[in-house]
Amino acid sequence: MDTWLSEHPDIRSIRVAGCDLNGQARGKRIPTRFAGKITEDGSRFPFSVLNLDIWGEDIEDSPLVFDSGDADGVLLPTERGYLPMPWLGTPTALLPVWMFHENGKPFDGDPRQALARIKERYTEQGLTAVVATEMEFYLIDDTGRMPRTVPSPHNGKRRTGSETLGLRALDAFDEFFTDLYDACEAMDIPADAAISEAGLGQFEINLMHVDDMLKAADDAWLFKLLVRGLARKHGFAASFMAKPYADYSGNGMHMHFSVLDTDGNNIFDDGGPKGSEQLQNAIAGCLNAMPGSMLILAPHANSYDRLVPGAHAPTKLCWGYENRTVAIRVPGGNHKARRIEHRVAGGDVNPYLLLSAVLGAALDGIAQKLTPLAPVTGNAYALDAPELPATWQDALDVFQTDPAVARIFPKALINNMAMTKRQEIGEVATLSEEERIALYLEFL
Template structure:
């Protein structure tokens, strides 16, 4: 049956914005840019896995059976026929995206088994956050109709790539629409450097906002183009901050830390707030990394949710940018989830430790 879905803002009874609302937090960050005559522009790249139904969580996910009667074995990244076995599913996804007004850019098979990526067209950050939220909901609903499940965990399968939600960010002047990351001569501007430096300065403090679950760190600690660092580089996917090759008018900063499991409102708000912090404070970035990246200690990031929450808890900057109420509430919520995780004994513990200790 058809159903309606409304995206709403949360307010206190007094009419003031609810500090615990991630959508409200994003709107506040955008307003801070507007006060400086600036408007951020964002695009999201959402990766996801398509699996057969998995009614028993103790069993690993398996790829679905395609139209040819076979299960995908992987090695299909960027193949022109990689989604042929799931053609009816994707046809309905595209139709639903058109009906919802979700403009798609690129569709491709990613590195993992039955892993795909669909990119949304760049635009206003709040609109892109709404679209990303709707898109994830759409994927899961269409999958159910086709006897499939879509999983947006950061790392649903061992020994393969995880799923990210890379953020492409630029900033334009509100009066002209010109990208302030590039000067009239086409060269990078001071604003561009300051934006990168702000991202670097905040990334460790904000890791728990980009990687919000225990499983998030399975993705970040594996060598599948999921960098766990605050380095920046030109077109190097081993860096946490990548500057893609582009024309000067399209110069942008790609934040590669957020996983597909991140809240799009919060991840975009945190990334843009970090960049604005660098602009306001006129921070300077480290030299760009090239080739194989050896991460200096000061640019390394937390490797567990517990460590990330401790870093966030001690961050005065995070409390200044998002408010004490939000940061404390977020940490309390994630601490409850972490406690729940440790309430369970994993198969690895039974398999390995029972015989060895």
């Protein structure tokens, strides 16, 4: 890691940062001359820091705070190493870290450690998940009381209608996207195609599939930090908030995955369009865990504004082939790339928790040889099918008691997440709609 710094002598300072349960970066600014100490001994801050509410406040009655004396954890660098932070004016490096106890045991409240546990389970079964994500976000002018579209850098005009797959919309922000792709290359984030989406100022960039679920989650988390930071550098805001505008599409974070065996064969592929029995098992596992996982897939009050019928986001517990109205879609194409697309999560999710929930559920289904209901065709919104939890409180209630969730996540993380969301539900209920939008635009 120190080699990277020696190859970048212009770096003036370092940000040491881990990911909390809300996906927020928590950490410190360190002078570059003390970098060696960080890479050798790690850094320290309280365990409770990875379990703060959306405002960055302690969770009342959390055992991580006063009951434990607000003890420190040890933050060690992840395998990602140093990364540039091109959205800052001063040359700066980011060092992603994750949390351990003094004895080297992983901290169960760290969302990246939760995903590492899932990765270990796959490895024990001789399996490797190959994961890709679709990252949707809005470019927003947040200088007024309510969000507006960003004026085009070309003519100063604001978009007044949707422009799905419109090259004109992309070209209007060519300098931003050029800088974004350059930064993704520098940060080893595999950004692929960019498109304009259905919302005003909404865009999507796909992150290419990788055969390391930890790297896939890292890529998504870092991409969100990058997009938000770089947008500010260009004079506007970017948001992954689930539903910035009531009348336009929300931001999703669709996740695609397949699973390889020890010989590199895709276990979802049976040589035809239907997919293998293990594909069916994985789908059943995902559907079985979906109601209990909604607090992960839709973690904020605004998340549920996106999950309404007819809004290009799923509301029913069902699956299908080449159907974008269902929760689980099996895309067409070459059978060798047969995969699952999980369509429920919003852009406001914590990527580590999302991948943990989905991949953990899929492995659960494979291990138990679960069988899903028949795939649906046509408009799933019109079907008489089970509904996903439709409110934040409903999602919290199911999350705490669902046996599938208990098989996927450590008990401590489940308790920490539940306490966090219980506190946020109480606080957000006191806010006006304008205040809620401002809150989520700022942090998501």
